[in-house]
Amino acid sequence: MNVGQRRLAAILAIDVVAYSRLMGRDEAGTLADLKAHRAGLVDPTIDRFAGRIVKTTGDGMLVGFPSVVDAVECAVDIQNGMVERNRDVSNDDQIILRMGVNVGDVIIDSDDIFGDGVNVAARLESISRPGGVCISDRVHEDVRNRIQSGFFDIGEQSLKNISKPVHAWQWIPEGQLSTTTIESTDQWQPPVVVILPFENMSTNPEFRFLAEGFTEDLATGLSKLDTLRTVSRAANASYGDRKLNAIEAGRGFNAGFVIEGSVRTAGNRIRINANLMDVNSGRSLWAEKFDGTVEDTFDLQDHISQEIVTALEV
16 A cells, blocks of 8 residues: 555554553463464454454554444454453453444555544543443444444543544443443443542651642542543542541542552652552452652652552453
8 A cells, every 4th residue: 555545444452451460470371371362363353354453562453444344343253252261261360352443534654554543443442341342433323233232322531642522332241231330321430439648658747748749640640541530639628637437438429449548758769558449348459569769759650540440440
């Protein structure tokens, strides 16, 4: 194809949920499992639906299709196949995919593709439920009367680096969505996460502002994810400096999860402890400590945000 050629195409974006965690636990095993899934299911299914793998990364790929129906049916078939392949695999070792499908103008440059059509597909993949397929409204209009799989409306989504909100629809495998998950409007409601003020454990009271700033930065980062709803400023306003019982605070905001933590400093060093709790069970789902320098605060916040999202997905 000529460099710079434009055409309308359906784009499927795929990646692995919690890939970094899996690689950290067992790098060789994860790579072997991923290759096996590709050889035994993913690549043959793409070929069957006339798709073309345009680009691969360590944990994902972009696939182009001449037909939007083929793109969606391919995605659904792969995800149903992954359910079967994971059936006898422990939860910690499962390879779980998430996918996004969009249709739009793309620019062909050698063997690569670019454009908003590609970017939106990638962003839809990032907000998809694990094991599911998230599609744009334009894709849904094209496929809703042509395929059997049912999608539910998740409304307007503000996607990172996409100028206008995108109306999106979600599908997940049968049996993984309880009847109470979908409201009467057929809209999935993202879980509410309360972010409690991080406690300043330093002897220097001036570092209180560092703890407060970290809390708000973490809340801002998580609020950009359309798969979550965050409560932070309200928690600060409601509870102020009082020592909080995390579970009671979560119930007070009718939330499913609570994040609490502390910030400790020694000279230029900083240690951040974070804990994610399930309000219903009272259990800690994930807890970790992160060490760095004061100058690393923003990087630490980004890293902790991703760890929390991964923990929620799992």
